[in-house]
Amino acid sequence: MTTQGPIGIFDSGIGGLTVFRSIVEQLPQYDYLYLGDNGRAPYGNRSFTTIHQYTWECVQWMFAQGCPLIILACNTASAKALRTIQQNDLPKDHPDERVLGVIRPTAEVIGSYTQTKNIGVLGTNGTVQSGSYLLEIEHFAPELKVYQQACPLWVPLIESGDYKNEGADYYVKQYLDELMAQSADIDTVLLACTHYPLLQDKIKAYLPSNIKVVGQGDIVAESLSAYLQRHPEMEQRLTQNGTRQFFTTMDNTPEFDKHASEFFGGDIQSTFTDVRRC
Template identity: 60%
Template sequence: MKLTPIGIFDSGYGGLTVMRDIVDELPQYDYLYLGDNARSPYGSRSFETIYNYTLECVKYLFSQNCHLVILACNTASAKALRTIQQKDLPEIDLKRRVLGVIRPTAEVIGEHSKTGHVGVLGTNGTVNSESYVMEIRNQFPDLEVYQEACPMWVPLVENKEYDSKGADYFIKQHIDRILSQSEQIDTLLLACTHYPLLIKKIKQFTPDDITILSQGKIVAQSLADYLERHPEIAEMCSTGGNRQFLTTDSTDDFDEHANFFWGNEITSKFIEL
């Protein structure tokens, strides 16, 4: 019997933080992770480029018997998900599904805010897309949403400077900027899968009365709910508890970095798209 794993895609390593929470929530399923490290980062690229890269990776995961693919990348979710769902899936296979990380987060963020003022911290691509603003307002029309792009945060993480003193300036700079937009902000969303590794520094420069939300557990619970509501999709996903990791770049580099994101040692496989 062929494995039909749940595919998880990210432009690099960051999606491993989401996958970690998904596996904790749903350990019975098989998972196939694909990191497009050769073309990372996606955050500063154009809509068209990100769409093309993301679609190529989704199609690859489909070719590996994944019937369900999660875009763990915020930038890909912001710039490619809707087009893939509406334009490409009907042409590829109506039984396949591609889900993102933005909507699950938008559906619950309002429940964490008492003032009705929330901040979103993300990459340039995610912030410029306005995807979080639109999705959050669809769910909570009265919520005020503020955004701040943090272009240096991903390089800090990927260069293992996330807990260094050198990171302090860039973390404090963007926290101060977003909080200066409104004194009523009481909730900050980390809208990038790299950012949980900066949580110690982020908390250091954020007032204690502000809630900081990471996406992993939110997305994991949303996926569990989705599979419960769609048993026809759940039945297509194999349940052997296997985890496989693919990268479009150096496996040695991926495995070294993945230890920080995943929490355990892994062995990846190189693939060429």
């Protein structure tokens, strides 16, 4: 018998809550289970092997909670773990379950935002080094020129809450200057990390007013809605009671709840879990 249960939303920390928020706004009827691997975050500077191991442990834990469909709301995990999970792990261990990422749906539509056909991509070291956006955008919109910029200090600033301070502006401006130095024709900047929407106001302040800043939340939510329409066999396996559950691998759940509420836009009460015991 196939599993029926909530949609799983995974992130290495709390950034995925910005995507989760958009998904709930568009598809409020479904049950959801969110897992943040805060105890081992950030993922950005870790190896492909480690990121795959951590992500697969979390995915298996979510399957054990009854999630038939999981969204990796994390660009680093999508870049470094998703392909192996989809091609190797699922066919072997969970052939009836599905895991989706955030890079492909973003790459499918990013070309519609630009007039100059020049895109800037801001991401973690892991996302940039993987080259995933270069490959996916080349597949869907080969006419685009893509310029990448790693922003390794942004996630720690956001996770700690220090992104609100004026001192964070220095690092925001530094990475944006490095990106724009690559091409004066960039007219669209993609926030290829789900943490970065919290920096969006600062980012816009240090970019020319004509440059579009694109987040992923609405894009991923619209892609998920379309996926469920194309796959009624999966949609029928999703329970619809409008519930939301939040889990974290960080044992200080009040600290997680405090920061996570800013990302999700509402109060959160989380539960600690150890995914390694699954």
